[in-house]
Amino acid sequence: xxLDLREISLAAGARAATASALPVLAGELLHRPELNWIAIxxxxxxxxxxxxSNRTRSLSMGGFTLFxxxxxxxxxxxQDSTPxxxxxxxxxxxxxxxxxxxxxxxxTVGVLLTTDVLVSIGIPDPSPREALFRGALTIGGGLWxxxxxxxxxxxxxxxxxxxxxxxxWRSVADFAAALGQVHGSSxxxxxxxxxxxxxRRNHTRAAIETARATLADTRRRAPGQSDRxxxxxxxxxxxxxxxxxxxxxxxxxxxxxxxxxxxxxxxQVDAALNRLAAITRGLADAMTGGPLPQTTDIRxxxxxxxxxVEAAEPRGTADLAAYRQAAGLFETIDGYAGHAAxxxxxxxxxxxxxxxxxxxxxQLKTLMPAERGRRxxxxxxxxxxxxxxxSITFRHALRLAITAAVAVALTRSLLLTRGYWLxxxxxxxxxxxxxxxxxxxxxRVVGSVAGGLVAALLGWMLPDPIAITVxxxxxxxxxxxxxxxxxTLFVFLLTPQFVLVAELFQTGGSGDLYxxxxxxxxxxxxxxLGLVAAYLLWPVREGLELQRQVAxxxxxxxxxxxxxxxxxxxxxxxxxxVAPRQVAGMAxxxxxASLQRLIDEPHTGTRREEEPATTIxxxxxxxxxxxxxxxxxxxxxVTGEGRAQLExxxxxxxxxxxxxxxxxxRRMAPPELPPPPDIAALVxxxxxxxxPEGAEHATERHLFEHEIARLTRQTHVLHxxxxxxxxx
Numbered sequence: 001x002x003l004d005l006r007e008i009s010l011a012a013g014a015r016a017a018t019a020s021a022l023p024v025l026a027g028e029l030l031h032r033p034e035l036n037w038i039a040i041x042x043x044x045x046x047x048x049x050x051x052x053s054n055r056t057r058s059l060s061m062g063g064f065t066l067f068x069x070x071x072x073x074x075x076x077x078x079q080d081s082t083p084x085x086x087x088x089x090x091x092x093x094x095x096x097x098x099x100x101x102x103x104x105x106x107x108t109v110g111v112l113l114t115t116d117v118l119v120s121i122g123i124p125d126p127s128p129r130e131a132l133f134r135g136a137l138t139i140g141g142g143l144w145x146x147x148x149x150x151x152x153x154x155x156x157x158x159x160x161x162x163x164x165x166x167x168x169w170r171s172v173a174d175f176a177a178a179l180g181q182v183h184g185s186s187x188x189x190x191x192x193x194x195x196x197x198x199x200r201r202n203h204t205r206a207a208i209e210t211a212r213a214t215l216a217d218t219r220r221r222a223p224g225q226s227d228r229x230x231x232x233x234x235x236x237x238x239x240x241x242x243x244x245x246x247x248x249x250x251x252x253x254x255x256x257x258x259x260x261x262x263x264x265x266x267x268q269v270d271a272a273l274n275r276l277a278a279i280t281r282g283l284a285d286a287m288t289g290g291p292l293p294q295t296t297d298i299r300x301x302x303x304x305x306x307x308x309v310e311a312a313e314p315r316g317t318a319d320l321a322a323y324r325q326a327a328g329l330f331e332t333i334d335g336y337a338g339h340a341a342x343x344x345x346x347x348x349x350x351x352x353x354x355x356x357x358x359x360x361x362x363q364l365k366t367l368m369p370a371e372r373g374r375r376x377x378x379x380x381x382x383x384x385x386x387x388x389x390x391s392i393t394f395r396h397a398l399r400l401a402i403t404a405a406v407a408v409a410l411t412r413s414l415l416l417t418r419g420y421w422l423x424x425x426x427x428x429x430x431x432x433x434x435x436x437x438x439x440x441x442x443x444r445v446v447g448s449v450a451g452g453l454v455a456a457l458l459g460w461m462l463p464d465p466i467a468i469t470v471x472x473x474x475x476x477x478x479x480x481x482x483x484x485x486x487x488t489l490f491v492f493l494l495t496p497q498f499v500l501v502a503e504l505f506q507t508g509g510s511g512d513l514y515x516x517x518x519x520x521x522x523x524x525x526x527x528x529l530g531l532v533a534a535y536l537l538w539p540v541r542e543g544l545e546l547q548r549q550v551a552x553x554x555x556x557x558x559x560x561x562x563x564x565x566x567x568x569x570x571x572x573x574x575x576x577x578v579a580p581r582q583v584a585g586m587a588x589x590x591x592x593a594s595l596q597r598l599i600d601e602p603h604t605g606t607r608r609e610e611e612p613a614t615t616i617x618x619x620x621x622x623x624x625x626x627x628x629x630x631x632x633x634x635x636x637x638v639t640g641e642g643r644a645q646l647e648x649x650x651x652x653x654x655x656x657x658x659x660x661x662x663x664x665x666r667r668m669a670p671p672e673l674p675p676p677p678d679i680a681a682l683v684x685x686x687x688x689x690x691x692p693e694g695a696e697h698a699t700e701r702h703l704f705e706h707e708i709a710r711l712t713r714q715t716h717v718l719h720x721x722x723x724x725x726x727x728x
Contacts, residue, residue, distance in 0.1 A: 013481030036505035041141030065142025075120035076131035097397035122420025164211035169284035180273035251625035256322035272301035302330035321703035425526025435600035451495025456516030542598035551665035558657035564627035612724035
């Protein structure tokens with residue numbers, strides 16, 4: 001997996017290093033090794049800081065601190081009884097895993113709370129006084145890290161939102177660049193266009209939804225930040241509209257590339273896409289303090305493309321229609337990008353906030369992402385709804401609880417030295433899905449074994465505790481800074497840091513090669529135990545999940561396509577079909593993620609479902625492209641009987657896709673499709689009867705005809721792939 005070094009966060013690394021290194025130094029200078037527990041808790045509290053609003057950060061860090069202290073005290077009460085220790089781990093890890101229902105922050109806190117109890121049981125306190133003292137140190141370590149993160153070293157309330165919006169701009173830039181590469185090749189194949197449709201649209205939709213979730217988390221901001229926050233919401237909406245225009249652009253350019261090629265027009269399109277990619281990357285940089293690019297270059301490129309189209313032979317062919325439509329789409333993108341540049345002036349760092357008054361308050365409110373309920377009644381309702389074996393989260397929580405309990409029973413029965421390495425590994429590698437558990441096991445074991453060897457080497461080279469303290473600071477910086485980049489790298493750096501601090505806490509020393517070998521063996525055993533549990537305890541076989549996700553994707557893309565047809569027939573304004581496009585895009589993303597998990601599951605050969613599922617998902621992306629292409633065409637292309645015929649086509653398409661989705665859901669072959677309605681009446685103009693509107697209207701009609709024909713063609717391809725997916 002390639003490393004995205006743009007995700008490196010040196011500020012987060014420096015905060016975590018300060019939270020962990022200073023208590024270690026204090027412990028050595030005061031000859032109080034127990035103070036190293038503050039370093040451990042302080043670093044874990046920094047891990048619990050997943051960003052977002054200060055309220056979200058305070059809840060996640062404070063919640064971890066409070067419950068970690070409770071877990072420490074409970075661990076002391078059961079430490080002399082293996083059955084009670086196993087029971088505590090069973091119940092504690094089950095509850096800590098169930099809170100993943102409430103988002104990423106809760107998931108992280110749950111993992112850390114499980115880790116805290118496993119370590120506390122593995123490093124018992126000799127007396128009630130010391131147990132209470134460790135609980136106090138836990139509270140102190142958490143408050144120390146919270147003070148650093150929220151008071152002494154604060155993060156701007158909108159910093160996370162700005163980074164998320166910048167990631168959206170970069171994803172749009174990557175989409176435009178990839179579109180330029182495919183269109184610029186000499187003879188792009190249908191497979192190349194299909195890969196572009198699946199991969200780039202998936203990434204961009206995911207980035208936009210991540211930004212929306214981040215904005216929802218930061219809506220409860222401090223007074224005086226509302227203008228900046230509203231500007232970020234507007235930016236997210238504008239990026240979404242640019243994304244819609246890019247989808248339509250990829251649709252019309254694929255059509256044009258399959259027909260006649262005009263070198264001058266071809267050059268202008270590639271130049272426009274290159275400019276768009278460069279400008280959107282510039283807008284991403286501007287979100288974090290870089291200079292604003294000149295967005296007028298997009299309009300200049302659109303004008304160059306339009307002039308090239310007008311200079312071509314006026315044959316009224318569909319390829320010229322597609323390129324003329326492409327010029328209009330570039331102009332649409334230019335409008336959104338230009339307004340976005342003005343908005344960025346008010347939300348970028350070190351600039352005064354700009355009022356979002358260009359939009360009416362009512363419209364601004366509709367752009368705001370919905371806040372997720374966090375009332376106690378909502379929490380109870382969510383837990384009740386998922387407290388059954390139909391819930392993936394419930395099954396995973398029970399699987400994790402049993403695995404952690406078995407690991408504790410095993411380590412205590414065999415009297416394993418530093419047995420908490422086995423229990424932590426077994427608990428951490430377990431994921432809700434078998435494929436992700438297998439991948440996480442490999443990453444965890446490789447990183448842990450390699451990191452343990454580094455810890456042994458450092459302990460041998462630096463026997464002086466003060467020298468070890470000095471090394472912990474850069475280690476902590478690197479660990480936290482690289483955490484978002486790569487999990488194996490994170491574990492590799494985390495292991496020596498945690499090992500050195502834990503050994504100082506337990507023994508006042510730094511360990512040796514024997515302990516390094518022991519940790520490696522425990523990591524291997526823990527990973528093996530986690531894999532066995534993933535295979536034996538209610539494994540989520542992705543084949544069944546894939547069928548459900550694909551069926552949902554078919555239904556949501558059906559709704560998007562029908563909405564586009566309905567609005568076209570009604571002649572209504574179509575601002576990018578925002579709601580159905582968002583739902584359909586996320587459903588397609590979820591189905592593609594399920595397919596990738598199926599591919600990642602350990603197996604031999606090729607999965608039977610891989611080819612038909614890939615074909616279905618590509619067809620759905622293409623149908624969404626047709627829907628958005630229709631959204632940018634004039635609605636007066638058809639009248640009278642043509643509109644009635646288009647409605648009949650929509651009815652046929654809706655019933656066909658519903659039948660295919662139902663069959664996929666039931667793992668059956670879809671029924672034979674009835675013949676589609678005749679679409680000849682949709683475009684009544686003939687070469688002998690040119691329309692009065694002129695050549696431009698004629699080319700738009702050609703483009704419209706090709707898009708409508710594509711609807712029926714993609715539906716038949718979808719039907720055939722559904723038959724293959726069922727195994728017939």
